[in-house]
Amino acid sequence: MKGFIIKEFYHIFRDIRSMVILFGMPVVQVLLFGFAISNEVKNAPIAILDHSNDYVTQQISNKILSSGFFQRGDVVRNEAEIHEIFKKGKIKEVIIFEKDFAKNLEKNREAKIQLIADASDPNTANLIVNYTNAIVNNYQQEYFDGMALPVEISTESQMLYNPGLKSVFMFVPGIITVLLMLISAMMTSISIAREKELGTMEILLVSPLKPAQIVIGKVLPYVLLSFINAITILIMSYFIFEMPVKGSLVLLLAESILFIVMALSLGIFISTVSNSQQMAMMLSMFALMLPTILLSGFIFPIENMPLALQVLSYIMPPRWFIVIIKAIMLKGLGIQYVWKETLIIAGMALFFIGLSVKKFKIRLE
Amino acid sequence: MQTGSLEHISDNNGPIIEVQDLVKKFGSFVANDHLNFTVSRGEIFGFLGANGAGKTTAMRILCGLSSPTSGNATIAGFNVYTQTEKIKRNIGYMSQKFSLYDDLTVWENFRFYGGIYGLKTEKIRERTEELLGRLGLQGEKNKILKEIPLGWKQKLAFSVAVIHQPKIVFLDEPTGGVDPITRRQFWEMIHETAKEGITVFVTTHYMDEAEYCDRVSIMVDGKIVALDTPLKLKETYRAASMEDVFLKLARAK
Numbered sequence: 001m002k003g004f005i006i007k008e009f010y011h012i013f014r015d016i017r018s019m020v021i022l023f024g025m026p027v028v029q030v031l032l033f034g035f036a037i038s039n040e041v042k043n044a045p046i047a048i049l050d051h052s053n054d055y056v057t058q059q060i061s062n063k064i065l066s067s068g069f070f071q072r073g074d075v076v077r078n079e080a081e082i083h084e085i086f087k088k089g090k091i092k093e094v095i096i097f098e099k100d101f102a103k104n105l106e107k108n109r110e111a112k113i114q115l116i117a118d119a120s121d122p123n124t125a126n127l128i129v130n131y132t133n134a135i136v137n138n139y140q141q142e143y144f145d146g147m148a149l150p151v152e153i154s155t156e157s158q159m160l161y162n163p164g165l166k167s168v169f170m171f172v173p174g175i176i177t178v179l180l181m182l183i184s185a186m187m188t189s190i191s192i193a194r195e196k197e198l199g200t201m202e203i204l205l206v207s208p209l210k211p212a213q214i215v216i217g218k219v220l221p222y223v224l225l226s227f228i229n230a231i232t233i234l235i236m237s238y239f240i241f242e243m244p245v246k247g248s249l250v251l252l253l254a255e256s257i258l259f260i261v262m263a264l265s266l267g268i269f270i271s272t273v274s275n276s277q278q279m280a281m282m283l284s285m286f287a288l289m290l291p292t293i294l295l296s297g298f299i300f301p302i303e304n305m306p307l308a309l310q311v312l313s314y315i316m317p318p319r320w321f322i323v324i325i326k327a328i329m330l331k332g333l334g335i336q337y338v339w340k341e342t343l344i345i346a347g348m349a350l351f352f353i354g355l356s357v358k359k360f361k362i363r364l365e
Numbered sequence: 366m367q368t369g370s371l372e373h374i375s376d377n378n379g380p381i382i383e384v385q386d387l388v389k390k391f392g393s394f395v396a397n398d399h400l401n402f403t404v405s406r407g408e409i410f411g412f413l414g415a416n417g418a419g420k421t422t423a424m425r426i427l428c429g430l431s432s433p434t435s436g437n438a439t440i441a442g443f444n445v446y447t448q449t450e451k452i453k454r455n456i457g458y459m460s461q462k463f464s465l466y467d468d469l470t471v472w473e474n475f476r477f478y479g480g481i482y483g484l485k486t487e488k489i490r491e492r493t494e495e496l497l498g499r500l501g502l503q504g505e506k507n508k509i510l511k512e513i514p515l516g517w518k519q520k521l522a523f524s525v526a527v528i529h530q531p532k533i534v535f536l537d538e539p540t541g542g543v544d545p546i547t548r549r550q551f552w553e554m555i556h557e558t559a560k561e562g563i564t565v566f567v568t569t570h571y572m573d574e575a576e577y578c579d580r581v582s583i584m585v586d587g588k589i590v591a592l593d594t595p596l597k598l599k600e601t602y603r604a605a606s607m608e609d610v611f612l613k614l615a616r617a618k
Contacts, residue, residue, distance in 0.1 A: 202460050
């Protein structure tokens with residue numbers, strides 16, 4: 001058994017490809033998701049078309065440009081240029097103040113601002129418009145401060161668990177999930193398929209080793225490496241993105257191990273149905289990667305999916321794991337709040353182990 | 366190399382492989398149809414047949430990988446239904462793929478395979494020296510297997526299959542893809558092993574190799590249609606070579 005595990009480590013450490021997948025990917029993914037793919041708006045270039053150019057529009061413009069969310073991009077002189085400037089793609093939003101803005105505000109207590117955003121990227125457009133609205137509302141409150149408004153409803157929102165609305169808080173749980181899934185399932189399925197391809201699996205089966213020993217010997221190194229990976233990601237997100245772990249670290253790691261075991265059993269199952277490394281890799285890619293990213297709620301909210309996909313997402317193990325780690329890391333909740341999800345993952349692990357054992361036996365016959 | 370001489374075979378301890386009325390069915394398909402044969406200790410037993418004749422199925426049963434549908438078989442005195450663990454401990458196996466790990470060194474391969482048969486590192490070291498010495502490959506001990514030519518790999522795979530000094534070694538088409546000279550050297554190795562008392566059970570589709578076996582069985586459509594020494598078979602079927610014997614039998618069906 002010890003020899004088996006040593007041998008498995010030799011395979012991993014001598015294969016550049018495995019090493020890159022194992023150790024390069026977590027680092028690259030965390031940095032990529034953390035820095036490049038971001039839902040925040042920072043210094044978005046905007047243009048302001050000010051038909052009024054009075055002290056109020058000046059103040060509002062200044063407030064918008066000094067917010068840190070926006071910066072002045074190209075200049076627009078009239079309505080006709082707006083289309084042109086969007087086509088160049090350098091401007092995310094154009095703000096248009098109507099004529100006699102300040103005068104209207106004084107006299108009619110109403111003045112109009114038009115916001116035009118580039119919605120070819122809908123998420124960003126939404127955010128930008130919302131931010132601009134918020135800044136204008138803010139100004140309006142200051143402006144009317146002391147004056148009686150006819151009616152006033154003011155809302156005050158508070159963003160719980162992620163007050164800064166940092167997108168990295170949303171991505172880190174997702175990345176941990178994707179990587180654990182990928183490394184555990186893909187690496188084991190490929191390594192078992194490799195033994196089949198080489199014909200060494202035959203020799204192992206003819207040897208006095210029991211099937212269970214073969215399987216454990218194959219997966220144990222990956223449990224260890226995936227676990228190290230999970231810890232690396234947590235450390236990186238803590239120090240680089242200041243992502244907190246509010247709940248129990250022990251619980252978080254225990255849940256991670258459970259998820260790793262589930263992913264490994266899925267990997268073994270994949271290897272029992274594939275005969276070559278290529279096939280194992282393709283199966284892991286399509287059967288695991290895409291659903292993990294698309295259907296787990298990692299990037300796209302499950303509530304917004306069509307019903308059919310929502311139902312499908314119930315059978316995606318990552319979906320449950322993301323709920324668990326978000327609860328532990330961001331909300332600081334304990335096992336009493338995530339026992340249901342934990343049970344589901346444990347059930348899935350048992351299901352895949354059972355299925356693989358059955359498959360394994362059939363193949364032996 | 367002598368062929369057809371049985372003098373190194375000692376039958377005094379009884380046969381090492383005994384097969385009686387062995388049947389293996391997959392659904393309605395009969396892969397092995399009432400096989401009967403015995404193999405003596407130290408014998409080189411050739412197991413011949415066209416692809417799909419049922420060789421592999423029979424071999425898997427003898428190796429303890431699957432159970433027969435009916436009939437009896439004992440390997441080294443152990444029952445194929447109930448004592449597969451003990452069978453596995455007493456046999457060696459080499460497949461046509463020369464299954465060694467490409468990214469491990471020669472020594473690491475030997476250590477790993479010795480290890481799965483429960484040998485102590487000291488014993489593995491001793492056996493490795495002995496086996497490599499016999500091949501004259503001591504200098505390659507720490508080379509990664511990728512860098513070693515196919516012919517040597519084949520010999521190393523055979524050495525690995527007998528590292529735990531099994532009672533029987535099963536060779537599944539062990540000479541696929543190597544040149545005639547290497548094949549000849551390989552058969553010399555097999556003969557030396559047999560002289561040490563290890564029984565060799567070998568499948569092949571090279572009919573010239575059948576001549577090197579002590580006895581040969583020929584399987585057609587799941588049945589053993591002939592079993593004797595190569596010399597006797599050639600006499601019986603009035604053939605010049607084993608190739609002719611095989612063709613006559615295969616056509617006769």
